[in-house]
Amino acid sequence: MPYQWDFGTIFRKWDALLTGTLSSLELTFWCIILAIPLGLAIGLMRMSGFWPLQIVGRIFVDFFRTSAVLVLMLWFYFALPVLAGVEISPFEAALLAIGLQSAAYFSEIFRGAVSSISQQQWEAAAALGIHRLHALRYVILPQAIRRMIPVSFNLLITIFKSTSIAAAIAFGELTYQASIMTSSTYRPIETYTVVAFIYVVIITTCSFLVRYLEDRFSIERLGR
Known part of the structure; x- marks a missing residue:
């Protein structure tokens, strides 16, 4: 007997999906605010x-880049309250895990972008009597940031996808809301089909933006 699809049951609970989507986006936003x-x-x-x-800096990068984000999340949620004597909410545990790991990746993107700037830029700034810190701020960073933008957006997409792992500690993001809906509607196929579609729409939109930025900045560099 063919499977009888029933999306009506899922769409009647659209508010739970909307809440989960907004929670995922909120967590993504604050992870970016921490990571950058x-x-x-x-x-x-x-x-x-x-x-x-x-x-x-090397220890920080090596530790968080080689750690599994789920393990970090579970450690912050279960171990940190015991060791530090503070209450950690699921949101805060997810924020620390994803945000700190993303910061390690952002640091390498930033370092690579700055290193890609010609040494002649530093020498020219020094020849004009510009202090090295001022040269970094006003000469090097503006150029490096433009080179960072496309690859940074790829990392932002990864951050958004990583928020689904927060379901493991009962944070009410999209995947967790889907699991709650499944237990009440007994429609896991329809539920996760809709959830997958939501992820695809958001990530595809961001991917188009990434490609647009890559094309734009590559054209600008060629025009120089």
């Missing part, structure tokens, strides 16, 4: 001439 400035700071530490900062 922290990643820039870690990247600067990696490029610092002060070796203790270089070591700290």
Whole structure:
């Protein structure tokens, strides 16, 4: 007997799907807010001439890049409250896990972008008597950031996809809402089909934006 599809049951609970989608986007937003400035700071530490900062930055990057985000999430949610004596919500645990790991990746993107700038730019700034920090801020960073934008958007897409893992600690994002709906509607195929469609729409939209930015900035570089 062929399977009888019933999407009506799922769409009658559209508010739960909307809530989950908004929660996923909210978590993504705050992970970005944490990851970008922290990643820039870690990247600067990696490029610092002060070796203790270089070591700290290297340890941070190596640890979080090689850690499984689910394990980090579970550790922040279950272990940190016991060790630190503080309450950690599912949202905060997911934010720390995804945000810190993403910061490690952002630091490498930032470091690579700065390293790609010609050494002549630094030398020209020094010849004009511009302090190295001012040269970094006003000469190097504006160029590096433009080169970072396309690849950074790819990482933002990865961050959004990683929010689905937060269902493991009962954070009410889209995947968790889907599991709740499945237990009440007994329609897992329809539920996860709709959820997959939502992810595809959001990620495809972001992917088009990434390709547009890649094309635009590649054209601008060729025009120089």
